[in-house]
Amino acid sequence: MLTVIKHTCLSGRRYSTLVKPQSTQTEALAYVSHSTDPWFNLAFEDWLFRTSSKPSHVLYLYKNSPSVIIGRNQNQWKEIDLKTLNRLNIPFVRRRSGGGTVFHDLGNTNYSVMMPQSVFNRRDNAQLVASALNELSVPAVVNERNDIVVDGYKVSGSAFKLTSSRAYHHGTMLLDSNIKTLSQALKNTNQSMVTKGVSSVRSPVKNIIEWQPHITHDTFVAAVIKKFEEHHKVDKKIIVSDIDENILKEDGGNQIQKLKDELQEWDWHYGQTPEFTNTLSTIIEGTEITAEITAKQGKIIKMNVSGFSEDVGKQFIGKKYAFIQVEDIAASSEMDRSVVEWLIECM
Template identity: 35%
Template sequence: MLLIYNEKTNPYFNLAMEEYLLKNFDEDMFILWRNERSVIVGKNQNTLSEINLDYIKENSIPVVRRQSGGGAVFHDLGNINFTFISNNNDNFNNFKRFTNPIIEILKTLDINAEFSGRNDLLIDGCKFSGNAQYNYKNKVMHHGTLLFASQISDLSNALKVKPMKFKDKSVKSVKARVTNISEHLKVPMDILEFKDLIIDYLYKTNTDTKYYTLSELDIININKLVEEKYNTWDWNFGHSPKYALYNELKYPGGNVEFNLNVEKGIIKDIKFFGDFFGKCDISQIENLLLNTKHEEENLKTILNSININDYFLGADTDILISGIMGVK
């Protein structure tokens, strides 16, 4: 088994790294990595219905879609991510097989952790690890989070979705009480010491293990995958399942109701209703927005080309975009 101690913290790079290693190496692997503040959504989720868009924008937090299913998670430098890649896909859906080493490592620190439910690890009834899997040909990739000293308030704020405005069939994240591993340590250690402890444990308890460092060619190929996929709107937002959005917005000129149907991130139907005034027919704006990306910068480009006040008296582009994006 190859052991990779990855020190890069760019979430786009790290998610691309997983896919690259899964599809281009034949060996079993174990990878440790951390991300800067970011939200990682499951492959089958509607990104907009999982995140607090206001908080994401205000704090410039990247949102990245991963290969595996499951719910959305918040990453920061207080969280360690681990990835197993196995050439035996009989291990698919066997979450205990890959999480047991983590439980055993924590036992060496006098922390009693337990596997719970479908894919979680708990300490004293509180979640510190969520896990997901992805099957590729005859291989399985299992990855999980380890909250060590994560900013729990940031986690809550980034994933605190406003009252339901989305109707879709996407996989919903399940919220749970969470805890940090560091809060349960008998002897304090920092996150990098804990990261070292994990990799050392895997090295000593598995036969035929050796360390592997990403080559220059590996990094070039991973960065290519970042550009083509992981740092694109099409993958992170446009890949969302079909959904409908309903929103209401009150502004000085009146009330507006927003009704949208979106497929693969593209607005397929949009209607405005309300008690607002305007000298021009709002159907002109509706037609302008049809078959365009449900994405803020795209909307801004289109709406800046017209005088919003002609259609919604007393409104401006920012007000209209807020309503269309589901923000109050």
């Protein structure tokens, strides 16, 4: 059982500052985050998953400020346009689950359903959320890929994670998201990179407000909670606990803070990147230059460049891909310096 220390009451719900696993009683619980920090929300989700009792069913709902969320086994240099993200000041976050890349902003609401691994069914979870949309007069259905679609347009992408005893299924819901920014953030024209990571499946998308303009984050959240209650045949309403970053200041909050910090550490953020090879070519001062760069766990492990000093090329080995400065590489000629600058620009 998850015991919640309760303080003030917000809109008839409980405001939580601490949650602790107490027993193995089967129950259904719901949490709504009022933080829009993607690092916090994903850390809290991970913490809930790790600490909730094995038989429990948990619903977690939140929305994030503009950010791109990639799967744990994806290559950010292949999946997204990092230069555009930097220009727009939009971070990317590597989540703990697999699956593809998604865009979050305040017009997108995220849901996460946790349960015992023995009863996990991805389609059932997607159907629960689709039925909440149906209650709001949106003709949503679950397709063969277990995505939620309306009239053939994808409105929700999802992913899942399984352990020996627990599982969760989480996804997005495009209510009134900035589709233009979404397209810019997820556009990547890098055809020269071959990666062992999971590639995203691109689909045409639309916002829910295209069908029902009155739907908001709050109405969607309420509809999903209602369906969650009905699904678990709860006699009395589920206690919905509101949370925000104040829980980090409470006893036990240091565990969530640690998970949040881990998501931002280089070893997870970039070091988790699957092995890849990037092949580049150009002409410098009339000389054709071809480079084949192989990186593993975010660091260069092999560099083959034609028309380039081998001694200079060796200096790239062991360095963090895309984090190299021109002054990090010693070049003895103007030609070598030009090649170094080109390589760094292309990473």
